Amino acid sequence: MEAVLLIRRALMLLIFSRRVPVEVMGLTGNASARPSFVNVGALFTFDSVIGRAAKPAIAAAVDDVNSDSTVLPGTKLNLIFHDTNCSGFVGTIKALELMEKDVAVVIGPQSSGIAHVISHVVNELHVPLLSFAATDPTLSALQFPYFLRTTQSDYFQMYAIADLVEFYGWREVIAIFVDDDYGRNGISVLGDALSKKRAKISYKAAFTPGAPRSDINDLLVGVNLMESRVFVVHVNPDSGLTIFSVAKNLGMMTAGYVWIATDWLPSMLELSELVDPNTMDLLHGVIALRHYTPDSDLKKSFTSRWKDLKSKETSSFNSYALYAYDSVWLLAYALDVFFNEGGNISFSSDPRLHDTNGSTLHLTALRSFDEGQKLVQTLVGMNFTGLSGQIQFDPDKNLIRPAFDILNIGGNGSRRIGYWSNYSGISVVAPEILYMNPPNTSSSNQHLYSVIWPGETTNQPRGWVFPNNGKPLQIAVPYRVSYKEFVTKDKGPLGVKGYCIDIFEAAVKLLPYAVPHTYMLYGDGLRNPSYSNLVYGVAQNKYDAAVGDVTIITNRTKIVDFTQPFIESGLVIVVPVKETKTSPWAFLRPFTAEMWCVTGAFFLLVGAVVWILEHRQNHEFRGPPSHQLITIFWFSFSTMFFAHRENIVSTLGRLVLILWLFVVLIINSSYTASLTSIFTVQQLSTQIEGIDSLISSIDPIGVQDGTFAYNYLIEELNIAESRLRPLKNMDEYANALQLGPKRGGVAAIVDELPYIELFLYNTDCKFRTVGQEFTKSGWGFAFQRDSPLAVDLSTAILQLSESGDLQRMHDKWLSLQGCSSQASQVDGNKLSLTSFWGLFLICGVACFLSLAVFFCRLCSQYRRYQPEGEGQEIEAPEHTRPRRAMRSTSFKDLIDFVDKKEAEIKEILKRKSSDHKRPASQSSDGQTSSPS
Missing domain, CATH: 3.40.50.2300 (Response regulator)
Known part of the structure; x- marks a missing residue:
């Protein structure tokens, strides 16, 4: 009315x-004057x-x-x-x-x-x-x-709430709002802000302005049955308390719940006559935003005037x-x-x-x-x-530098736990101080003081629970027909078993909450199912999760969330091999003919050089010519086994021997390694040696039925689809490889490393992998987008890895004797002179320098020991001169001459030394005589 x-x-x-016909209100004179x-x-x-x-x-x-x-x-x-x-x-x-x-x-x-x-x-x-x-x-x-x-516009307030949600790691919120322009448009901005943080509004709970308490009660009963426990309340100040009163009666203000209120709540609480103990009891643990107004003298003066x-x-x-x-x-x-x-x-x-x-x-x-x-x-x-x-206004007519206080309500009032500004995000430092520094919104710069949450707990709520509708998780499991060690059907209570199932069950037990779940087999049991379709079913909400040997690849991460990988994987290439026939002359194969010749020549060269350097001083290198020749050969080849018996006394000889023994050490090691490889390695039956030769060939390729490898080879490596042969199990793998491309088989098989390890073990290592893994990925459990379980199970998988349980489960199901991972061609094992010419060069230079020094010293000694009158003694006739005699003198006579002179000098020095040491004797007349 x-x-x-x-x-x-x-x-x-x-x-x-009726209008007074004036153009300017209150103006009585000139129109240009102020009214x-x-x-x-x-x-x-x-x-x-x-x-x-x-x-x-x-x-x-x-x-x-x-x-x-x-x-x-x-x-x-x-x-x-x-x-x-x-x-x-x-x-x-x-x-x-x-x-x-x-x-x-x-x-x-x-x-x-x-x-x-x-x-x-x-x-x-x-x-x-x-x-x-x-x-x-x-x-x-x-x-x-x-x-x-x-x-301040609610645009900035909603982005502040989104930053809060990201700060605490929540992924879903429920928005409770009044269904008018104020509520709808504010929550719409909140949804946009959350999507930029990879979060979302899981449910929008709207009620009409002035709704009765019964409607609000029905609304909260419905949202309480949902998964999310983070509630954002965006309502009018005059009716907002009704929501918290109903939530208190429904037990929704206890531990595990999160309540975030927009600025309407602090605006109401700041009016002191409305705040009483009962009201504060309803709001205990709530986080609220309040418009930030800096302290100033103007504000203090107005406060005192109020x-x-x-x-x-x-x-x-x-x-x-x-x-x-x-x-x-x-x-x-x-x-x-x-x-x-x-x-x-x-x-x-x-x-x-x-x-x-x-x-x-x-x-x-x-x-x-x-x-x-x-x-x-x-x-x-x-x-x-x-x-x-x-x-001051920005181009969008909004006040510049929007900022909010972040409050934690409890006790008899509220406590400020930080600030938010669009300049630096969440911080415990006042915005006007941050304005003096460059803007920084990095995650490492976001801080808040501790919060007392509903239920009077300081433990941060997880933000979600399983829905209270009693429905367990529907988990899809691939119904495999091969490689059943990973996952397969079982008659036990779970209905499935395998390596992947054990890991999932162990991870679920580490979660701080119960996860009711049931397994559903995906596939007909006649052939391996399509894993891409399995993941797509999770993305389409047909299943809550997929547990099994599901590979984490880029296309799948765009539609679902994966946990931390529990096993490393990657595509590898398997090829057939043939045994090498052992030859009686196989011991000659490590070196090329050129290498054998050069090595033998250097053995003789080093023996001759050492004989020359040692012959004058070392009696072991003297004797009849036949004995000395045998000594040279024996010494040369005994160094190959470090078994030479002759002692080396000259400095130059020792230098040559040390360098030569080093060369012999390298040659022996290389020969041993190459000969071992020749006797043990297997040769490839095809020319495929890695991913490059696989792509360039035209031979058929085998892939496991149902895996992502089929599409990967076509889409990523541009291999013709006509070359691919889907194979169901290990028997088909072995048959196809043994037949080869010429008899209807395949030249190679491309599959993931865990499967190949099982295949090689079960075929007694008759096949080999070639090249390196050309993809790097892993296996993980797939969940719907933004599912909190993906994060919690990732943490649990890391705990299993750190405790060693992950390795023990691997050993239980996949404890295999490893096969050599790669095969190589025998021809590549031959060692040529190219690999050793540097060593031979060093050794040859050392021999040459040692001989040069030796002959220089010999000539110098000959000139020193020649008698002075020997030159005149044989002046004439010309044909009898010493020069001609010297020309006809042999190298042996020259050495004997120098040795004779050195012996005479040593004898004289020895005699003089003994005379100095003889004691003085008395003469017959009683006088002491001194030695001359």
Whole structure:
């Protein structure tokens, strides 16, 4: 009934209103002078959490502006309040009533829904709309050029919540919101923000504005049966507590639950008369966001003034009071600039607003603000510091540097655990301090203080549980017909068994919660199933997970989430081999003929060099010529086995021998290794030696039926599909390889390493792998996208690996004797001179230098020991001169001559030494005689 009266009143005003024909309000003289007053409308719900704080703040701001002679000199703001009564329709009527009074600006509304409707009105009448509380992000659209928000947009608040979700590692949230423009549009932005963090809204729980308690109860009962335990509450302050009251009764405020509230909750709690112990008990452990306003002298001064305001209805205020106060000052500063630039507050009739068909609404009574667009541009360009901080707008008409306090509610109030800003993300440092440093939103720079969660626990909630509908996980298991050691059907309670099943069961037991699950065989049991289709079934929600020998490849990771790999894998190539026939002359095969010849020559060379160097001083290298020749041969070849008996006494001889023994050591080692390889290696039956030769050949290739290798060879390696032969089991593997490509078999088989290891073991190592693994991957368990189980099971698999249980399960099912991994061609084992010419060069140079030094020393000694008169003794005749005699003298005579002279010198020195040592003797006359 009251609404009908209000509507009737509005219509009567439109019909019977009469306009004073003035162009400028309060102007009595020159039109270019400033008006004596400017009408300003204030439109919001008085009896609301936001309204009770905003109304006295707006009134105080108008009084401060009107009393400040430095702002708008000669002009006063005439404030006109209108109550929207929490109704979109009433708000529209009140907005029209304000337009009748030729208001230059409307401050408000607080409701995003009403702001959407009024924005269409001000668009037509060109009246700026300054909202201090409408946070719907879509109001910043180009559709509403006359709407200007003087508070923070929910766009930034939702990104702050997304950063919180990422910080704590949650992947899914449930959004509880009021189903109006404010709620829907805010949650829509939250969904976009979460998707950028690889998280999502798993369920949107909406309720109508003013919904009864029973509807909210039914809503929470439904969401409590779901998996996620992270709830984001985005509602109106006046009805938000009902949600927590119902949640308390349903046991949803206990350990394991996470509640995140938007700024509506701190705004309500900051009004002290509403906070009581029962209310705080409902909210214990809740995380909430609050608009951040830096501490300043202006803010402290306003706080001290608040208790003296006559029009206030509360003993405290919230952040919306600060934004409302700053909105008035923003208008005052903008009007001052507007008037200084020659602007006028004038209105004119809009030709589009006219009455038709005998209408009595008198739409012509509504007039538009002539220079409204200019005033809007002036408002957007303002920059000053108010109670809420810096007031400046970005190109999207949002306040710059958005920031929020992150609060943890509990006890008798709230505790700030950190801040969020779009400049540096989550931090425990105040935003104004971070603004002095370069922006840093890296994960290592995100920090928060500890949180007391619901249930009075400091342990971070996991954020999800298994649904309470009693349905276990449906896990698909491949029904294999080969390689059953990995996974196969079983008659036991589980219905399946194998290496992969043991690992999954062991990992599940390590989880801190129960995971009810059942196994479902995938396949007909006649041939191995398609693993790609199996993974696709998980992605399409046909199964909750896939457990088995599922390879982690790029295409599959795009549609499902995998756990940590529990075994390494990769594609390898298997080829047939043939045994090498042993020859009686196989011992000659390690070296080439050239190598044998050079090696033998150096044995003789080194023996001759050592004989020359040792013959003069070492009696073991003397004797009859036949004996010395035998000694040279014996010494040379005995060094091959380090069995020479002759002692080397000369320095040069030892130098040559040391270098030669080093060469012999290298030659012996290489010969032994090469001969061993010749006797033990097997030769390939085909020319395929690796992935390159496989691609370039035209022979058929075998692949395991059902694996990803088939598509990989076609799509990644561009191998013709006609060359591929699907094989079902190990028997087909062996037969195809033994037949070979010429008899209907295959030249090689491409499969994953774990399968090949089993195949080689079961075929007594009759086949070999060639080349290296040309893919690197692993096996993991597949889950639906963003499943928390994938993360928890990955941690459990790492624990199994660290404890050694993973290896023990591997040994239980796959304890195999390894086969040599690769085969090589025998021809490649022959060693040529090319590999050793450096060693021979060093040894040859050492021999040459030693001989040169030896002969130089010999010639020097000969010249020193030749008698002085020997030259004259044989002057004539010419044919008997010593030179000719010397020419005919043999090398042996030269050495004997030098040795004889050295012996004589040694004898003289020995005799002199003995004479010095003989004691002095007495002569016959009693005198002592000295030796001469």
